[in-house]
Amino acid sequence: INMSSSVILRVLAASVRIADKSASLVREIMSSGELGIVDKGGQKNLQTKADTSVEKLIRASLLSLFPKLNVIGEEDEALDATADAKAGFDDDVLNKSSPPEYSKLTEDQIVVWVDPLDGTAEFTEGLLDHVTILIGFAVNGEAIGGVINQPFYNYQAGSQAKLGRTIWGLVGLGAFGWNRSEPPTGRRILITTRSHSNELVNLCLSSMSPTAVERQGGAGNKALRVIEGEADAYVFASPGCKKWDTCAPEAILRAVGGQLTDVHGSKIRYDKDIKFPNTGGVIATYRDHQTIINLVPQKVRDELKS
Ligand SMILES: Nc1ncnc2c1ncn2[C@@H]1O[C@H](COP(=O)(O)O)[C@@H](O)[C@H]1OP(=O)(O)O
Numbered sequence: 001i002n003m004s005s006s007v008i009l010r011v012l013a014a015s016v017r018i019a020d021k022s023a024s025l026v027r028e029i030m031s032s033g034e035l036g037i038v039d040k041g042g043q044k045n046l047q048t049k050a051d052t053s054v055e056k057l058i059r060a061s062l063l064s065l066f067p068k069l070n071v072i073g074e075e076d077e078a079l080d081a082t083a084d085a086k087a088g089f090d091d092d093v094l095n096k097s098s099p100p101e102y103s104k105l106t107e108d109q110i111v112v113w114v115d116p117l118d119g120t121a122e123f124t125e126g127l128l129d130h131v132t133i134l135i136g137f138a139v140n141g142e143a144i145g146g147v148i149n150q151p152f153y154n155y156q157a158g159s160q161a162k163l164g165r166t167i168w169g170l171v172g173l174g175a176f177g178w179n180r181s182e183p184p185t186g187r188r189i190l191i192t193t194r195s196h197s198n199e200l201v202n203l204c205l206s207s208m209s210p211t212a213v214e215r216q217g218g219a220g221n222k223a224l225r226v227i228e229g230e231a232d233a234y235v236f237a238s239p240g241c242k243k244w245d246t247c248a249p250e251a252i253l254r255a256v257g258g259q260l261t262d263v264h265g266s267k268i269r270y271d272k273d274i275k276f277p278n279t280g281g282v283i284a285t286y287r288d289h290q291t292i293i294n295l296v297p298q299k300v301r302d303e304l305k306s
């Protein structure tokens, strides 16, 4: 390992590898057929064996290498000392040079937001391409870097296709592992939740005169669809999403020039002592963010305070 790389690049390089190992674990659990589904209470708020095992793996691996990181995860599992911490470092990440603003960051300044399995409801229903593993990095309350691993990418493309992919990014450096198809002008495809909908979510969507509304699981998945040009905005007028759902997606969107904010257009904060829910909802775009924000109806603004 190149110890001359900045801390943020080393943390990212390790996280890319850790996310890869996590993806193998998720695929193993899926093929075992024993998902171990637990209802955490509320609307489609599920947990499986994959959520807990992956969170343990990510937490133990990161902390063994970088003990001073602040790691916050959805499942809040106790550290598992048996998790194999030797995932290594991704060379493609280490070979980049750090943007100057982050070159002097120290471990203790980085807050890591982990969603071990985003799109759990869809995972249990076999909608496998909606599932992602999210590792996001925040500094001074801002999402600056992240990894999105899609463990079942290509699962319908035949047995020759390589299963799974990793997208990673850092603000000021860019994001890697994605492909954009430029959408036709004038189109407005909105993408939103399929398992956490309600009247307010639907009111917001219908106020935006969409060309079409797509309903898919996962915050990571929906952000990727926006980045790659399959949808024009991810719109979720509900407080159900948490910081670990949005940190990595927001950082990667920002790294490619996009935005992810609440429905008021205000930045989401990721400080280590912040409350978990994104009470102001979520809107993400690759471009023309303010155009979408301006279409949010007053009732939604009133009900979703930042
Ligand atoms: N009402 C809710 N209760 C629990 N989790 C929610 C709720 N709404 C959204 N989420 C979380 O936000 C993410 C994005 O929501 P959606 O997939 O519905 O668009 C989901 O993957 C889910 O995380 P997770 O699947 O990790 O539990």
Ligand SMILES: [Mg+2]
Pocket (backbone or CB within 6 Å): 115, 117, 118, 119, 219, 244, 245
């Ligand atoms: Mg999630």
